[in-house]
Amino acid sequence: MCIALAVAVGTASAQQTTVGQISIMVDSMLNAQRKVTAHMKMDGYDGAIGIKLRGNSSLGFNQKKYTIELRNEHGQEVEAPLLGMPAHSKWVLLAPYSDVSAVRDPLAFQLWRDMGHWGPRTQMVELTLNGEYRGIYILAEAIKRGKDRVDIAKMKKSDVAGRDVTGGYLLRIDTFNEDDATFTSKVPGIGEGNMSSQVIWSCIYPKKKNLMPEQFDYIHNYVDTVEQVIQSKEFANPQTGYARYIDVPSFVDYFIHTELSLNADGYKRSAYFYKEKQNVDGTGGKLVAGPVWDYNLAYGNANFANANNIEAWNFEGASNNPTPAMWQRLLQDPAFRKAVKVRYKALRKGVLSNKAINAYIDRHAKLLAPCIDRHFETYPELLVTEEEKKAFNPQPFGTFPPMGEGFPAMGGFPAMGEGFPPMGGFPMMGGGFQMPDSIPSFPGGFGDFGGFGDFGGFGGGFNAVGMFAAYRVSSYDEEIKILKEWLANRLSFLDRNIERFDKDWEPHIQELKEIKMP
Numbered sequence: 001m002c003i004a005l006a007v008a009v010g011t012a013s014a015q016q017t018t019v020g021q022i023s024i025m026v027d028s029m030l031n032a033q034r035k036v037t038a039h040m041k042m043d044g045y046d047g048a049i050g051i052k053l054r055g056n057s058s059l060g061f062n063q064k065k066y067t068i069e070l071r072n073e074h075g076q077e078v079e080a081p082l083l084g085m086p087a088h089s090k091w092v093l094l095a096p097y098s099d100v101s102a103v104r105d106p107l108a109f110q111l112w113r114d115m116g117h118w119g120p121r122t123q124m125v126e127l128t129l130n131g132e133y134r135g136i137y138i139l140a141e142a143i144k145r146g147k148d149r150v151d152i153a154k155m156k157k158s159d160v161a162g163r164d165v166t167g168g169y170l171l172r173i174d175t176f177n178e179d180d181a182t183f184t185s186k187v188p189g190i191g192e193g194n195m196s197s198q199v200i201w202s203c204i205y206p207k208k209k210n211l212m213p214e215q216f217d218y219i220h221n222y223v224d225t226v227e228q229v230i231q232s233k234e235f236a237n238p239q240t241g242y243a244r245y246i247d248v249p250s251f252v253d254y255f256i257h258t259e260l261s262l263n264a265d266g267y268k269r270s271a272y273f274y275k276e277k278q279n280v281d282g283t284g285g286k287l288v289a290g291p292v293w294d295y296n297l298a299y300g301n302a303n304f305a306n307a308n309n310i311e312a313w314n315f316e317g318a319s320n321n322p323t324p325a326m327w328q329r330l331l332q333d334p335a336f337r338k339a340v341k342v343r344y345k346a347l348r349k350g351v352l353s354n355k356a357i358n359a360y361i362d363r364h365a366k367l368l369a370p371c372i373d374r375h376f377e378t379y380p381e382l383l384v385t386e387e388e389k390k391a392f393n394p395q396p397f398g399t400f401p402p403m404g405e406g407f408p409a410m411g412g413f414p415a416m417g418e419g420f421p422p423m424g425g426f427p428m429m430g431g432g433f434q435m436p437d438s439i440p441s442f443p444g445g446f447g448d449f450g451g452f453g454d455f456g457g458f459g460g461g462f463n464a465v466g467m468f469a470a471y472r473v474s475s476y477d478e479e480i481k482i483l484k485e486w487l488a489n490r491l492s493f494l495d496r497n498i499e500r501f502d503k504d505w506e507p508h509i510q511e512l513k514e515i516k517m518p
Helices: 104-114 162-166 213-230 248-261 326-330 334-348 354-368 372-378 386-391 464-468 476-498
Strands: 003-008 022-026 036-042 045-054 065-071 090-094 122-129 132-141 169-173 181-184 200-205 271-275 287-289
Touching: 022 045, 036 065, 104 122, 104 132, 104 248, 104 354, 122 354, 132 372, 162 213, 169 213, 181 213, 200 213, 213 287, 213 326, 248 287, 248 326, 248 334, 248 476, 334 476, 354 476
Parallel strands: none
Antiparallel strands: 003 022, 003 122, 022 036, 036 045, 045 065, 065 090, 090 132, 122 132, 169 200, 169 271, 181 200, 271 287
């Protein structure tokens, strides 16, 4: 089978103004496990690539996500700058299928960069698959080690002792597979109604195949130390407490960024950290929070994990995956809260001002204006009629019966009767549900279902959009209006509460309790 893929790309300037075209030819069935060889042609690149499907639940969507690796004619990785972004071999095509605005990921990444950190740069693109238009995509940098990405020291297999073994490492709390070097936190995660309190960490750089036992033991022990010190009695001591082990300003910014987004996966999925190499004088080498990733279900765009409750706090956990307990503990330190308040008030004058955020959204909407109708014509299920909108009844996730009365809450997914589609990769009992090696009837989705088809949302069929949605809209303009209003309300909530952080505000504390899968 031969599959043609085309994507529209923008200019090489920092602020994108147009959307153009890429084409990819694939001779093999695409799958979610291993890359297959393909050919990509676009402005500035014409050569071989490796490509695979990416995601977990999103693998069942009508619009797929892709991981791309640039290669030479011999199958070796090569680096190239795409659309003005710094040269690298690893890239991602994100599908904004569950985000009607198509702005949430780019907005989150831009805010993180504007806060002074490295975050994935993006370019908006359009996709045509096998001669068929497939909608708007986000071409993004993958989170990888590198001078122009996560700038940590490159590790060699000989770096097994002394200062050499101290970094750099790139870590993630997320789903995992057999290719990841993982370890379980010694501190139980928090959340109401969770099936498990286990928080699973992965070391994604160095890769498992290159990670020496001494290096794995070092980073495992370092994270254990960080989490256990944060839970200790003297955790707030400036010399011996958590500040000795973590880069506090990055944790402050990550807290502000995550709480603004009210991301349904906040802190507990797609949560990245990195550890730098210690300096010669013994300073540095601390654990840094970030970069940020995966915000399509943020900013009021999900019906689970309190993500549509404008007055909720992400750090308190929710009824999907366990939230690392370190965040609620850090909020118990008056010094950390004061640092949050000072930083937040400074950001509100610029990066996080209503004016700056709305201006970014408006530029993004203007950029997509020439092609947004084509996107919705390709995925008409993304918009609904006024009657359907009124009839929409979002079903919150985690509605399974409690333990002992049938299925417990399944990692944040909604009760769907007797059946449960294979979502893939959830860290349950060490492995979780796994996706099949290939997706039949590509590009439709699972067999004859064409993705998840039409099951849910309005009652009658499983609708992948309705599965996550907190609301539905009838037009793109309506979606942009709702997003702006949500952000204004969320910022107002944070304004009121963070103002009290060094006065009478106290975090809600959930007792740590180990819960293992039955």
